[in-house]
Each structure stands twice: as structure tokens, then as C-alpha cells.
Amino acid sequence: MIPMPDFSAFNEIDLVVAQLPCRRPEAGWNRDVFRLQVHLVAASLAVKKGRRNKKGAVKLVFTSRCEPMRDLFRCDDLVKKDGTWWMYEVDVIQLEDKVRSPPGTCELISPLHDEGQNKGFDAGKFKPLPSHRQQREAYVTVLHSSDTYVCGAITLAHSIRKVGSTRDLVLLHDEFINPSQLRALRNVGWSPRKIERIHNPHPRSDGRFEYNYSKFHIFGLTEYDKIVFLDADIVILRNLDMLFNFPSISARGDHNELFNSGVMIVEPSNCTFNTFMLNINNVKSYNGGDQGFFNEMFIWWHRLPRRTNFFKMIWANTTEEKLKFDSAFLADPPQLYAIHYFGLKPWMCYRDYDCNWDLETGRGFANDEAHWRWWRVYDEMDEGLKKMCRLSVKQKKNLNHFRLQASKMRYSDEHWKWNITDPRKDL
Template identity: 55%
Template sequence: MEPSKPSNPLLSLSTFMHQHCLRLGAEFSTRLSDTTRFLAGSLPPPRRLVMGPSPPFASVSQPKQTVTPANLSLDHVAKALAGTAVFTVSNSNNEFVLISDPNGAKSIGLLCFRQEDAEAFLAQVRLRRRELRSQAKVVPITLDQVYLLKVEGIAFRFLPDPVQIKNALELKAADVRSGFDGVPVFQSDLLVVKKKSKRYCPIYFQKEDIEKELSKVSRASRGPSLSQHIMVGSLEDVLKKMEISEKNSGWEDLIFIPPGKSHSQHIQEITKEVDRPTERVVGGPANSEIPKLTCLRILKLPSPPLPMVEGLNLQNIIKATPSKALVIKINLIFLAFFLVIYASLLLRPSSSVYFENAASLVRCSLRECHHKAENGIKMKAILEETKVNAQRPRENMTKVEVPSFVNEMGKGKKIGMVNMDEDDVSYWKAHGETIPIHFERVSEFFKWPDLFPEWIDEEEESDVPSCPEIPMPDFKVYDSMDLIVAKLPCKYPEEGWNREVFRLQVHLIAANLAARKGRRDRNWRTKVVLWSKCRPMLEMFRCDDLVKQEGDWWFYEPEMAKLEQKVSLPIGSCQLALPLWTQGINEVYDLSRIQRTTRSTKREAYATVLHSSEAYVCGAIALAQSLLQTGTKRDLILLLDSSISEAKRNVLAAAGWKIRLITRIRNPRAQNYSYNEYNYSKFRLWQLTDYDKIIFIDADIIVLRNLDILFHFPQMTATGNDVWIFNSGIMVIEPSNCTFKILMDRRKDIISYNGGDQGFLNEVFVWWHRLPRRVNFLKNFWANTTKEAGVKNELFGADPPKVYAIHYLGLKPWLCYRDYDCNWNIGNQRVYASDVAHQRWWKFHDDMDEKLQKFCGLTKRRKTELDWDRKMARKSGFSDEHWKINVTDPRRVHLI
């Protein structure tokens, strides 16, 4: 019932950004380039913007300006880039692995300045594409070769070194969060090399390299440090300026120095001279006996500025004309925003960005790209198996000693040891045979959104949803074990500590090992001992199964039937726990096996909660009636507080609810008299311990199809909402007094993202199981497209129904005139408006007993509010013109 921004079920945020960032980035790049050239006097102002992905170099996949014979040639520019390597991913045939633009217009070749970033991309490729796991590799390619590539339909994008981004922002005295436009390069006019008749002006990719060179100059001249003479700019801007510059303008002297090299080493290599070249390095004013040479300053000098010669000098441009400065600032802000967002997607790739919602990986032969592959270094796979007894950083530095309660278990046990260091294992050998469990540690680049994407193709319209693989041990090689011992990672209080994939991996290994190899006692339980400074995941190891806690040791005896079911479900919300279709086949999924487990009536019930107001009484009446119409035999439990009058309680009982009075629970972070002040009252559901399982349903939902099948699933099972969170409108929970105590104890510690119970519960139950959105179909139109409206309204109105339940977000049907959905009248509520869904609710209302219907009337105050909203809608001139509809609702006259 709590209002929250609904997710877009048709298009996730990450997918939307991936589809549109390329076009936005190209537009902003073009705007920046055109504006800069215009202000420099080399190009008239553009009349229109050209859409489409822009390559990192002006010479790649982009028409050239007419080049006069006096301009620098492309070969000359390429020669200046020779020797600098970037890294990409290829298959065994030395073919690029590309990222596809979903609209098919471009494919993106990712070029990383750091080898480890390319390895991160390699890890993602191997996680998602089985056929590339043994074939994909990181290969180097030089910048001059990239520069000369001309491939239709492919744009190359750089991933800069983040350390140099930080250095560049520090030189610019800019906010790190503002980002940097392009690949940073560094220059100093105090570094000029002359060899014979040739002059070189070195440009560096690493600030550390140019600082070393300046340090040499400083020592030679016995002057002060010259680090303040470092200027920073972007590689892309430098190359574009070189292309349009004439010979003898100073731009032909530029030479790019590969990371880690000095300019003398690099110049010697490219000129292939055996003898040491004769060169003069010019220092500061103290070195006055050496003739001073200067390079054309092409980069921006950090504050405080020194006198600068004419060239691409942004400081001089900014000082010249305020209006021009404003244009540049606007363009820089737009471009920086795009680059930061897109780079973050690449650095932290998710399945929804790279693979789930993009076209399949395509390849471009290096030979077809006019490039002969070099003998690249074959990199060690990022997911190389890490054994538990190998040297690796310890997640928990505390010395782990055996807890005293182990003595009660006796001697001669077979003990499986998960994620335990050698020193830790030695303490356990006195109690039996210790068996190290070898497993491959999940990559550090594997992030939570890969397992819990915002959106998956539930309907399998274009793809079959799949989950990435979390490495598991080879369970077949191990015998049965009496005890499972595991050390769980804990990074609390770091942000996101509870959504660390490695933490989940160790939990899953321990749970799977117990389910597959743990010896059962007569109660069909096995023994699991966990060491962790954080409480183990409630979703995996229930607090009701906790036998004893001693310091950081947690001793569980899990009910194995429940644990086996949990580990049999998908490892995240990347797949449906309840499929709609047989995977890969256009046939409805056979639910008969699951339905057999839920056919008999057990200690199970449907439940909802009313508190603080009677505004949802009508909704609760309709919910009870809708549940009964589906033929369920489960109990209907209604928790309500003293704010609900005796008369309303009686009618709710008549509608089918079993009433239970509760005391409200206040949200300690809520403001007084706010809508969410007492929404933690929903925690009382966990006190319904006379039931084994509860399906909670919000009172603004009507159920159209039998939901008993949901009792088959464990806590926490729900539908998706936004990013990696679930919607608490319909959820499967397992009552437990100790779980209730944990929820109450953490009220002050947990910050709910939306201030309500949904945000709170998502921080407690981070590992959840996804139900199809048809189970809790949200009435919203977030994409605001005709196609979305058509698809959703068809589902809202289908008879027989195609969705299990409709969740009425926004203004509720019983608070509107029945003639149309009153969400149309309010600007920020129009995304929730659907006359089809509205009519469906009222059709259901009309089938209820008249004694129940009268509790859905309008008050005088509500009628006044509705009339005012219609007046405001007329004044706003909303084009749908619902405000023109003649209201015939009889409740307008018969108020309550």
C-alpha cells in the first residue's frame, strides 16, 4: 500500500541507458567539437546536430574534412601514436569481441588502456558466453593501428586509466565526481627534445611519467620542482586538432610517449637508432645557457596559469567572451555526464547491459579490419581457480578458534571446511578428519546486479532469461560429512556489504554441501557451523534453525527439505522461480508438480494489514472477495489496529477475513503524522506463528486467478520492483518470532530507501526469488508509450484473466468516480491511469453483496477533492479530456 516509484517492466534503467547513451554521447561529442572549432575560428557554427555514435578518433568511421596538401597526413598522425598499446578481447581466431548497439546501427569495440580492465571485460564475456570461455583472451593492439581502422558499422570506444582520470581532475582542480572528457594526456612546454634537425614535443599518457622527466630537468638545472608546469587535455581533442592543422604549425612535432617509457627511450625505438641520440632537454629559466625551445601548447594548464602562446588554449577562450564560455561549459557538462555514466557501465558491467538486452555478440575479423594481429600476450584467466589452501587475502583477520560447543559433538567426525585458512583448519583436526573444500572464487568484477537485474524477459519474447554461473565445488568428489564448517566474508559496515557476491557464494557452497553431502539425523537435519562477524543470511539459514551462538560462531541444524528447495531455485532474480513457459519452448510451463505440493490445506494463510486509517477498508473487502472467488481454501487473516471502528470490523469479517487486533509499530525514522509513520506494523505478520507460511497481499490489489501455488515457495519470494529490489505488495513469508525480533532490533540501524517497509525488508532479505510480474501486475505506464498502454490494457481487460492480480498504484478506484480513472486529472499521477483496469475493479465491485458495497461510498470531503481535481485538469487542458466526461456515479449523491 505504500506509494513508491514503480519500475518500468518493459525496459530497465540499465538497458535504457545502454540503448541511448551512445547516441547522446555522439551528439554531445559533436556539439563540443563543433563549438570548440567555431570559437577557434576554424569552423563555422553548425546549423544542426548530426546523430549517431561518434568514434573516439575523428578519422575512424567518420567522413573527413577536405584535406589540402599542406595539412598533416593521416599517416603522420598515426606515426605519432606508434608504440602505445591498448587492450581488447578477441577469440581464438583473433577476432574482436564487440558489444552490440541494440538498434543495430553500431557495434562497439572496447579498447582499454589498462590490461586489468580488459581482463574484467574478459571475465564478463566468459561468464555469459560458454563458447568463449576457453577461447576468449586479452590481446594488445597499438594506437596507430586503431587509428587507421576503417570498419563500417563499428565504433571504437576507449576505457581510460582511472588513476590518470583522477590525476587529470586534480590538475584541473575539478570535482572528482564531475568526470573527465576523454582519455587524459599530459604535456609540459619545458620538455622539448631536439635530435639532429628534428624537434619532438612529447605527450604523456601517465602523469607519473612526465613528473619523472620534469624531475630530471629540475635536477639538471638545480632549480625548484617543475611539476606545476604540467598541462592536461584529452587525446581525442589533440588528434582532431592535428588532423586539421597545417604543416610547420607546431602540431607535427607532437609524439605520444607510451606508459612507463621515457621520451628518449621511445624516440630511439621509433627512429631505430643504435647510437644514443643527440638531444637537448630544456629546463627552466635557471638553465639560461641552453637555447630555449618551445612547443605549441595544446593542453589546458592548471591554475595558477602561466603565460601561454596561442593555440588551443581554453583559458584564453573562456576569458575572451562570456557567452562563448557558457556554451563550452554546457557542452563539457553534458559530455562529462555521458562519459562518467557510460564508463561506469563498462567498469561495472551487468548482464542487462552487455548480454541480456543487447544483440548477441558479433565479431569483426582483424584481417577484415585491415590489421594484422600481433603476437599478443596470452593473459591468465580472471576466473582461474583459487583453491582454499592457496595464498589469498584473508577476509576476516581475526584468529579463528574452535567454539566450545564442538566438544559436545564428539570425536572422529568428518568435517567439511569451506573458505577456511590453513591455520584455522589446524584447530579442528583434534575433532576429526578435516576435508578442505576446493572451489573457484567468484570474480571481483561479478556484481550484485548481474544476479539481480532490474528487468528480465519473462515472456521470452526475444530471449530466454539465464543466470550467470557462480563457481561451485565438484561435489561428486567428496564423501558424506558429519559437519560443515564455513567462514563467511563480512565487510560490514562498508556500503553494500550485504550484497557482496563472494559472501553469497560461500553461503551457497555451505548450503549446497549440507544439502548434498551432509549426514541427516533422525529429524532429517544436518549440522552446519558458520564463522562470521555478521549474522548469516536469514534467507539461507533461518534463525529458527539456530541452535547456539558463541561469539562469532553460529551453529545451525537446518531443516533439510527447506534448504534443498532453496538451493534448487535460481541463484538470483535473473530467472523466474515460477516460469511462465517451458524454457526455450513456446509452451505453458507444466505446473502440475508444484500444484500437487500445494493442493492440501496446511498451516497456511493469506494476510493483509490495516492501520492508522479506514481509507483502505473498501480495498480489503474487495481483496477478500476476490480471493474467495478463486476457490482458495486457505484462511484469510486481517491484522488491524484500534483505528478501525467496530462497524468496519464487522463488515470486514463478513467479507471473509479473520480479524486479529495488533498494536502499531512506529518507524523511528519517519516524521510525525507522515504516511509512513506506522508502516512497520507489517512486521506483525511474522508473529502469526500458528501458520507455517503466509502470503501477504496489499489491500489495493484484487486477485483474478488462484494464487495457492505461491505457498510452494520459500521466504522471500516476490515480484521485482526497481534495480535489485522486490515489491512487497505480494510476498511469501514464513512467520517466526525470532525473525520478528531481528526486524524490530534493526529498525534504527537500517535506512529504508523509500522510507517504508519495502525498503527496510529489502535490506534484510537481499537474496530473494522472482515471481512473474503477472502475479503482482502493477497498474502503471512508466514508459508512457502507446505500445506499453496497448499491451498492459489488453492484460488488464483479458477475460479469462491472463494476470493473477492487479496492483492499483496511485489513486485507488474506490476513491474515484466510477466513470473513469481519476488519476487522469492529476499531472504526476497520470502514469497510473487506466480506464480498462478501473472498469475491471468496478465490475468486480458490482458483483459483491450490496451490504459490502455501501462501505465503498464517497465522503463529502472526497467528493470536494475530486471536483477540484477535475477543475484543475480542465484548467491544465489535458489532451485526453477526461475532465469533460459527464459524471453519473450515484455515490456522488449518496455520500457517507
């Protein structure tokens, strides 16, 4: 590890110049820690000692065969490229926003304070930086290719407003959302914007993720300085507005050095969107979807605590651990900021229990406590909104089939024996 220089030894600097290492085409060249450290030294020097122009920007020049890290230096800020030379003019506030946060993927961007289960963010430790103007911010979700997640998006918006956030709510959608659904989405607070689906050239063999590159469109919301993207299968339990103080890209870990794209802090950029489209055929996604693509494009992201995007899945190895997580799902006041529902979603099941118990492929995601927590949020909504969560005839047949198969498998949890009282069963 290279040490940071003694910045006090420098006077004001007109231009920061750095030679960046580039091990391409070696495997893993873009995860070279030394390469990251050179970027951080240059960026920190520019923030602390760089001369700012009238727009509040500092100048940096890099020489390298490889493009400088887009995690720190957006292509929007590239003013000139000549061969292996790259010149940037970067807003110093945006750059400071990134370098004041722990780089890489190991250390939490802002640890939760207090002991025990009721941990929360210490907002005083991560205040927003002073800006040239009022920052424009929004929560964003995306619906595409079907109307399956309309109910989830409605419940998500309700939960955001329930915890007191007044930020804009922007919903990107394609032609699969009908007018009555759009009215309901508007009524709950979303501002719908129509998009064209983006086809994934390398979807999974089972057909999943064929159009989930449509999520690229969140980077086109350039009327906002920063957005918090939320998947529509998430419910918010505590106010997440403090996430707008964190830099792009911030997310929770999925496994090892990879992040989960269900909750992301993003700085919109048309240039970044165009970069995605230029690389859409070349970048290999490890999971065949947007998450794998984003992890290749943003290597050195900032790690959020998992309570900001808590997965509804089997974590526990012991009964004690399971009880701990079950308690977290149901706690009042809430301990978790957001629950991310994997497997079949709560509104796709009868409310009586998590129907993932009835599926061999879903049992790893099954948790009744998390399931019931979602339904508590649903119960708070207006009756007109609840209509968007009705079960289709096809889905009711599916649920009955799942229960029949579970009974044949004689699963020991015996959820398949439960009496169904969900009124949607007969609607």
C-alpha cells in the same frame, strides 16, 4: 563465480563447516556475490549429504564476523553462537525449498510457460516438497492508521475466493477499524486479528509511511508455516495458491535489485520479528517505508514474474505498448494474476474513470482499463459489502476539486469533461 562441488564425491556428512567472507563495513558488503555463493555451496551440501537428526534437521557451522544470511538461515535455527562462530540446525525441507530456487534477483523463480499473452505457471515444475506434516498456509493483509483501505481489503478477499482459493484469510488491523467494518470483513472471509501499530522512526518528510512498519506483524503469525502477504490495494484475477510452493522471501522486482513488498511469500518467525524490532532504528529504508526496510533485511530474494503483482501505472513508451497493457488489464480469461493499484485507489474515485487523470502527481498511475477491471470485481459483491465502499463527503469534495483543477489545466485527455454517473455520488 565458484563452482558447486561434485556432491557425489561425498558420503553422509555429520556437520558442514564454512568460513564466510565479510567485507563489512565496506559499502554494499551484504550484496557480495561471493559471500552468497559460499552460503549456497554450504546449504546445498547440507541438503544433499547432511546427516538428518530425528527432527529432519541438518547441522551447519559458520565462522565469520558477519551474521550468516537470514535469507537462507533463520535466526530461529541458530542453536549456539560463540564469538564469530554460528551453529545452526536447519529443517532440511525448508532449506531445500530455498536452494532449489534461483538465488539472487535476476532469474525468475519459475518462468511462465506457453507463448503469447496467456502465460501461466507450470505447476508441475514447482511442486511442493514432501513435508513431515500438513503445511499451514494463509493469505494475509494489514490495515492500520485509518479505515481508508477497508473497501480494498473486502474486494481483495472477494477476489481471492472468486478464483477458487480456500486458504485461510488473515487480516491484521488496529483500533481504527470500527465494529461494522469488522463485521463486513468477517462476512467476506477475513479472520481479523488486532495488532498494535509500529511507529517508523524514519518516515518520509511528507508524513507517509509513519506507521507502515506495522507490516512487521505478519512475521508474528507463527501458527502458519508460510503466508502470502498481499497489500489491500490489490485485486486477484487468477488463483495464486501456487505461490505457497515458493520460498521466503519471494516477490516481484520493483527496480534493479529491489523487490516490491506488495506481494511477498513469507515464513513467519518470532525471531525474525524481534530482529526487525532490534534494528528498527539502525536500518535505513531507501523509500522511508517497510519496502526499503525489508530490502535491507532480505538481500537475496527470489524473483516472481511481474504478472503476479502487476503494477497499475504507465509502462508504455508507444501506443502499441499501451494497447498491449490495456488489453492485458481487460482480458477474459485473465492474463494477469494480480493488479496492484498505485496512486488514488479505484474506490476513492468515481467508477466512471480513473481519477488519477485529474492529478498532476497521479497521471503516471492513470489507466481506465485497470480501473474498470477493479469495478468488475466490485460489481460481483453483495450489496451489504458494497456499502463499505461509499465515498465520504470529504472525498466527494476532493474529487470535484480535482476535476476543477484538471479543467483549468486543460489536460488533453479531457476526463474532467466526462459526465459522472456513479450512484455513490448522490449517496
